[in-house]
Amino acid sequence: MSSANLGNQLYQIVYMARAAMFDQGELSQLTYGAFDIAATSMQNMAQDEIEVTFPVGYNPDKTAIQSTRTYRKEELQEKYQFLAFHQLSINAIVQLVTITETMLGDIIRAVIARYPQKLGGKRNISIQAVLESTTLEEVHLRATDTLLNELAYKSPAEFSEAMNQLLSVNLLECPAFHRYMEIKATRDIFIHNQGVSNEVYIRKSGTHARARSGVKLPADIQYFLESYEQCLQITDWLEEELHNHWHSSDYEDRKTPQMEISLQEQETPLVVEQSE
Numbered sequence: 001m002s003s004a005n006l007g008n009q010l011y012q013i014v015y016m017a018r019a020a021m022f023d024q025g026e027l028s029q030l031t032y033g034a035f036d037i038a039a040t041s042m043q044n045m046a047q048d049e050i051e052v053t054f055p056v057g058y059n060p061d062k063t064a065i066q067s068t069r070t071y072r073k074e075e076l077q078e079k080y081q082f083l084a085f086h087q088l089s090i091n092a093i094v095q096l097v098t099i100t101e102t103m104l105g106d107i108i109r110a111v112i113a114r115y116p117q118k119l120g121g122k123r124n125i126s127i128q129a130v131l132e133s134t135t136l137e138e139v140h141l142r143a144t145d146t147l148l149n150e151l152a153y154k155s156p157a158e159f160s161e162a163m164n165q166l167l168s169v170n171l172l173e174c175p176a177f178h179r180y181m182e183i184k185a186t187r188d189i190f191i192h193n194q195g196v197s198n199e200v201y202i203r204k205s206g207t208h209a210r211a212r213s214g215v216k217l218p219a220d221i222q223y224f225l226e227s228y229e230q231c232l233q234i235t236d237w238l239e240e241e242l243h244n245h246w247h248s249s250d251y252e253d254r255k256t257p258q259m260e261i262s263l264q265e266q267e268t269p270l271v272v273e274q275s276e
Contacts, residue, residue: 006114007248010107011239015250017103018235021096025228028092032221035084039077048073089224090190096224096231097187100180103235104163104171105148107242111167112144118166119143155204156181169241176233182208183227186217195219 042050049070057065071079112118151159160171171177185204189195197211211217243251 005249006110007243007246008250009110010242010246011248011250013103013106013110014235014239014242017099018232020099021228021231021235024092024095024099028088028224031088032084035080035088039080039084042073042076042080045073050076052076085220089221090195090219092224093183093219093227094187094191096227097184100184100231100234101152103238104159105151107238108148108151108163108166109144111246112147113141116143119147156184157204157206167245169238169245171234174234174237174241176230176237178206179208179227179230180234181205182210183230186210186219186223186227189217190219 049072051068051070053066053068055064056067059065151162154162156177157172160177164170164172182205185201188204189197189201193201195217197209197215197217198213201211201217202209202213239251242248
Protein backbone atom coordinates (compact mmCIF):
# COMPACT_ATOMS: atom_id res chain seq x y z
CA MET A 1 0.00 0.00 0.00
CA SER A 2 1.41 3.38 -0.98
CA SER A 3 1.17 6.02 1.75
CA ALA A 4 0.83 8.61 -1.02
CA ASN A 5 -2.49 7.16 -2.10
CA LEU A 6 -5.24 8.12 0.35
CA GLY A 7 -7.76 5.91 -1.44
CA ASN A 8 -5.59 2.84 -0.88
CA GLN A 9 -5.03 3.80 2.75
CA LEU A 10 -8.77 4.05 3.36
CA TYR A 11 -9.36 0.78 1.51
CA GLN A 12 -6.86 -0.99 3.77
CA ILE A 13 -8.53 0.42 6.90
CA VAL A 14 -11.88 -1.02 5.82
CA TYR A 15 -10.28 -4.26 4.58
CA MET A 16 -8.57 -4.84 7.93
CA ALA A 17 -11.77 -4.08 9.83
CA ARG A 18 -13.64 -6.65 7.76
CA ALA A 19 -10.88 -9.19 8.40
CA ALA A 20 -11.19 -8.50 12.15
CA MET A 21 -14.95 -9.09 11.91
CA PHE A 22 -14.36 -12.40 10.12
CA ASP A 23 -11.92 -13.36 12.89
CA GLN A 24 -14.54 -12.50 15.50
CA GLY A 25 -17.09 -14.67 13.74
CA GLU A 26 -14.62 -17.55 13.61
CA LEU A 27 -13.59 -17.19 17.26
CA SER A 28 -17.23 -17.06 18.35
CA GLN A 29 -17.98 -20.29 16.49
CA LEU A 30 -14.88 -22.00 17.93
CA THR A 31 -15.82 -20.86 21.44
CA TYR A 32 -19.37 -22.12 20.97
CA GLY A 33 -17.95 -25.47 19.83
CA ALA A 34 -15.65 -25.59 22.87
CA PHE A 35 -18.62 -25.07 25.19
CA ASP A 36 -20.47 -27.88 23.41
CA ILE A 37 -17.50 -30.24 23.81
CA ALA A 38 -17.16 -29.37 27.50
CA ALA A 39 -20.88 -29.84 28.13
CA THR A 40 -20.91 -33.20 26.31
CA SER A 41 -17.83 -34.38 28.21
CA MET A 42 -19.45 -33.41 31.49
CA GLN A 43 -22.66 -35.28 30.64
CA ASN A 44 -20.63 -38.43 29.97
CA MET A 45 -19.08 -38.34 33.45
CA ALA A 46 -20.37 -41.00 35.83
CA GLN A 47 -20.50 -38.75 38.93
CA ASP A 48 -23.46 -36.47 39.60
CA GLU A 49 -21.31 -33.80 41.26
CA ILE A 50 -18.27 -32.17 39.67
CA GLU A 51 -15.53 -30.13 41.32
CA VAL A 52 -14.23 -27.08 39.45
CA THR A 53 -11.21 -25.02 40.51
CA PHE A 54 -10.90 -21.40 39.38
CA PRO A 55 -8.93 -18.28 40.46
CA VAL A 56 -10.58 -15.74 42.76
CA GLY A 57 -7.59 -13.46 43.35
CA TYR A 58 -3.86 -12.90 42.98
CA ASN A 59 -1.11 -13.14 45.61
CA PRO A 60 1.78 -10.66 45.96
CA ASP A 61 4.13 -13.47 44.84
CA LYS A 62 2.22 -13.58 41.51
CA THR A 63 0.47 -16.87 42.22
CA ALA A 64 -3.27 -17.30 41.79
CA ILE A 65 -5.60 -17.66 44.76
CA GLN A 66 -7.62 -20.73 43.89
CA SER A 67 -11.13 -21.68 44.96
CA THR A 68 -12.86 -25.01 44.41
CA ARG A 69 -16.62 -25.36 44.06
CA THR A 70 -18.75 -28.44 43.71
CA TYR A 71 -21.52 -28.25 41.09
CA ARG A 72 -24.42 -30.55 40.45
CA LYS A 73 -24.32 -31.77 36.87
CA GLU A 74 -27.59 -29.97 36.00
CA GLU A 75 -26.32 -26.73 37.56
CA LEU A 76 -23.09 -26.81 35.56
CA GLN A 77 -25.04 -27.62 32.40
CA GLU A 78 -27.12 -24.46 32.93
CA LYS A 79 -23.97 -22.36 33.24
CA TYR A 80 -22.54 -23.77 30.02
CA GLN A 81 -25.80 -23.01 28.27
CA PHE A 82 -25.77 -19.45 29.62
CA LEU A 83 -22.21 -18.96 28.38
CA ALA A 84 -22.87 -20.46 24.96
CA PHE A 85 -26.27 -18.94 24.19
CA HIS A 86 -26.09 -15.60 26.02
CA GLN A 87 -22.73 -14.37 27.30
CA LEU A 88 -20.84 -15.42 24.17
CA SER A 89 -23.09 -13.36 21.89
CA ILE A 90 -22.92 -10.29 24.17
CA ASN A 91 -19.12 -10.38 24.22
CA ALA A 92 -19.03 -10.85 20.45
CA ILE A 93 -21.38 -7.89 19.90
CA VAL A 94 -19.12 -5.72 22.08
CA GLN A 95 -16.20 -6.69 19.84
CA LEU A 96 -18.16 -5.98 16.63
CA VAL A 97 -19.07 -2.47 17.80
CA THR A 98 -15.48 -1.80 18.91
CA ILE A 99 -14.13 -2.88 15.51
CA THR A 100 -16.67 -0.68 13.70
CA GLU A 101 -16.01 2.34 15.91
CA THR A 102 -12.25 1.97 15.45
CA MET A 103 -12.65 1.67 11.68
CA LEU A 104 -14.74 4.85 11.44
CA GLY A 105 -12.33 6.75 13.65
CA ASP A 106 -9.33 5.60 11.61
CA ILE A 107 -11.06 6.72 8.39
CA ILE A 108 -11.61 10.21 9.78
CA ARG A 109 -8.04 10.38 11.10
CA ALA A 110 -6.57 9.33 7.74
CA VAL A 111 -8.55 11.92 5.76
CA ILE A 112 -7.83 14.78 8.18
CA ALA A 113 -4.14 13.86 8.23
CA ARG A 114 -4.16 14.44 4.47
CA TYR A 115 -6.45 17.48 4.60
CA PRO A 116 -5.93 19.16 8.02
CA GLN A 117 -7.96 22.16 6.85
CA LYS A 118 -11.04 19.98 7.37
CA LEU A 119 -10.56 20.56 11.11
CA GLY A 120 -11.75 24.12 10.54
CA GLY A 121 -10.39 27.34 11.95
CA LYS A 122 -12.45 27.35 15.15
CA ARG A 123 -11.17 24.14 16.72
CA ASN A 124 -9.45 24.69 20.05
CA ILE A 125 -6.31 22.96 21.24
CA SER A 126 -4.52 23.55 24.52
CA ILE A 127 -1.37 25.68 24.65
CA GLN A 128 0.37 22.78 26.37
CA ALA A 129 -0.42 20.46 23.46
CA VAL A 130 1.00 23.01 21.02
CA LEU A 131 4.16 23.54 23.07
CA GLU A 132 4.72 19.79 23.42
CA SER A 133 4.44 19.29 19.65
CA THR A 134 7.66 19.36 17.64
CA THR A 135 6.08 19.75 14.19
CA LEU A 136 2.95 21.25 12.66
CA GLU A 137 1.89 17.71 11.69
CA GLU A 138 1.98 16.70 15.35
CA VAL A 139 -0.26 19.65 16.20
CA HIS A 140 -2.72 18.41 13.58
CA LEU A 141 -2.60 14.89 15.05
CA ARG A 142 -3.31 16.17 18.56
CA ALA A 143 -6.20 18.26 17.28
CA THR A 144 -7.55 15.22 15.40
CA ASP A 145 -7.30 13.06 18.53
CA THR A 146 -9.26 15.71 20.45
CA LEU A 147 -11.93 15.69 17.74
CA LEU A 148 -12.19 11.88 17.73
CA ASN A 149 -12.48 11.86 21.51
CA GLU A 150 -15.44 14.25 21.22
CA LEU A 151 -17.04 12.11 18.50
CA ALA A 152 -16.69 8.98 20.66
CA TYR A 153 -19.35 10.33 23.02
CA LYS A 154 -21.86 11.09 20.27
CA SER A 155 -24.71 8.83 19.23
CA PRO A 156 -24.31 7.03 15.87
CA ALA A 157 -26.70 9.53 14.25
CA GLU A 158 -24.70 12.49 15.60
CA PHE A 159 -21.46 10.78 14.60
CA SER A 160 -22.81 10.28 11.09
CA GLU A 161 -23.73 13.95 10.81
CA ALA A 162 -20.25 15.03 11.95
CA MET A 163 -18.57 12.58 9.56
CA ASN A 164 -20.70 13.88 6.69
CA GLN A 165 -19.64 17.46 7.47
CA LEU A 166 -15.97 16.44 7.61
CA LEU A 167 -15.74 13.95 4.72
CA SER A 168 -18.98 14.33 2.73
CA VAL A 169 -19.65 10.65 3.47
CA ASN A 170 -23.18 10.22 4.82
CA LEU A 171 -23.47 6.98 6.81
CA LEU A 172 -27.22 7.49 7.09
CA GLU A 173 -27.44 6.61 3.39
CA CYS A 174 -26.21 3.12 4.28
CA PRO A 175 -29.23 0.92 5.23
CA ALA A 176 -27.08 -1.33 7.44
CA PHE A 177 -25.93 1.66 9.50
CA HIS A 178 -29.48 2.21 10.75
CA ARG A 179 -29.43 -1.35 12.10
CA TYR A 180 -25.98 -0.66 13.55
CA MET A 181 -27.48 2.17 15.63
CA GLU A 182 -29.56 -0.42 17.48
CA ILE A 183 -26.60 -2.81 17.77
CA LYS A 184 -24.48 -0.09 19.39
CA ALA A 185 -27.39 0.86 21.67
CA THR A 186 -27.62 -2.82 22.69
CA ARG A 187 -23.87 -2.87 23.42
CA ASP A 188 -24.22 0.25 25.56
CA ILE A 189 -27.21 -1.08 27.49
CA PHE A 190 -25.41 -4.32 28.41
CA ILE A 191 -22.38 -2.36 29.59
CA HIS A 192 -24.22 0.38 31.48
CA ASN A 193 -27.61 -1.07 32.47
CA GLN A 194 -27.18 -4.86 32.75
CA GLY A 195 -29.03 -5.39 29.48
CA VAL A 196 -32.29 -3.82 30.61
CA SER A 197 -33.84 -1.51 28.02
CA ASN A 198 -34.46 2.11 28.99
CA GLU A 199 -35.50 5.36 27.34
CA VAL A 200 -31.92 6.07 26.24
CA TYR A 201 -31.80 2.74 24.38
CA ILE A 202 -35.15 3.41 22.71
CA ARG A 203 -34.09 6.90 21.64
CA LYS A 204 -30.79 5.68 20.19
CA SER A 205 -32.35 2.67 18.45
CA GLY A 206 -35.20 4.57 16.79
CA THR A 207 -37.50 2.35 14.76
CA HIS A 208 -35.22 -0.69 15.28
CA ALA A 209 -35.72 -0.83 19.07
CA ARG A 210 -36.30 -4.46 20.11
CA ALA A 211 -37.89 -4.00 23.54
CA ARG A 212 -39.82 -1.43 25.51
CA SER A 213 -38.28 0.35 28.48
CA GLY A 214 -37.71 -1.86 31.53
CA VAL A 215 -37.52 -5.12 29.59
CA LYS A 216 -34.40 -7.30 29.35
CA LEU A 217 -32.97 -7.15 25.83
CA PRO A 218 -32.60 -10.51 24.07
CA ALA A 219 -29.07 -11.17 22.86
CA ASP A 220 -28.75 -14.71 21.59
CA ILE A 221 -26.62 -16.31 18.88
CA GLN A 222 -29.18 -15.46 16.21
CA TYR A 223 -28.98 -11.77 17.14
CA PHE A 224 -25.19 -11.88 17.00
CA LEU A 225 -25.26 -13.42 13.52
CA GLU A 226 -27.67 -10.73 12.31
CA SER A 227 -25.47 -8.01 13.85
CA TYR A 228 -22.39 -9.59 12.31
CA GLU A 229 -23.99 -9.41 8.85
CA GLN A 230 -25.02 -5.76 9.30
CA CYS A 231 -21.49 -4.74 10.29
CA LEU A 232 -20.07 -6.56 7.27
CA GLN A 233 -22.54 -4.73 5.02
CA ILE A 234 -21.31 -1.41 6.44
CA THR A 235 -17.76 -2.29 5.37
CA ASP A 236 -18.99 -3.18 1.87
CA TRP A 237 -20.86 0.12 1.59
CA LEU A 238 -17.93 2.16 2.93
CA GLU A 239 -15.47 0.45 0.60
CA GLU A 240 -17.39 1.60 -2.48
CA GLU A 241 -18.36 5.01 -1.09
CA LEU A 242 -14.78 5.89 -0.12
CA HIS A 243 -13.53 4.68 -3.50
CA ASN A 244 -15.95 7.09 -5.17
CA HIS A 245 -14.44 9.96 -3.17
CA TRP A 246 -10.78 8.87 -3.15
CA HIS A 247 -9.85 6.47 -5.93
CA SER A 248 -8.22 3.25 -4.74
CA SER A 249 -6.21 1.10 -7.12
CA ASP A 250 -6.21 -1.66 -4.46
CA TYR A 251 -10.01 -1.69 -4.52
CA GLU A 252 -10.05 -1.90 -8.32
CA ASP A 253 -7.43 -4.66 -8.33
CA ARG A 254 -9.60 -6.73 -5.99
CA LYS A 255 -12.72 -6.18 -8.08
CA THR A 256 -11.11 -6.73 -11.50
CA PRO A 257 -10.04 -10.40 -11.10
CA GLN A 258 -13.57 -11.30 -9.99
CA MET A 259 -15.00 -9.64 -13.09
CA GLU A 260 -12.47 -11.37 -15.36
CA ILE A 261 -13.22 -14.79 -13.88
CA SER A 262 -16.94 -14.18 -14.31
CA LEU A 263 -16.45 -13.19 -17.97
CA GLN A 264 -14.21 -16.18 -18.66
CA GLU A 265 -16.81 -18.53 -17.21
CA GLN A 266 -19.47 -17.00 -19.45
CA GLU A 267 -17.27 -17.24 -22.57
CA THR A 268 -16.21 -20.84 -21.99
CA PRO A 269 -18.06 -22.95 -24.61
CA LEU A 270 -20.01 -25.92 -23.44
CA VAL A 271 -18.54 -29.12 -24.86
CA VAL A 272 -20.89 -32.08 -25.13
CA GLU A 273 -19.40 -35.47 -25.90
CA GLN A 274 -21.51 -37.64 -28.14
CA SER A 275 -21.41 -41.38 -27.77
CA GLU A 276 -20.67 -43.36 -30.91
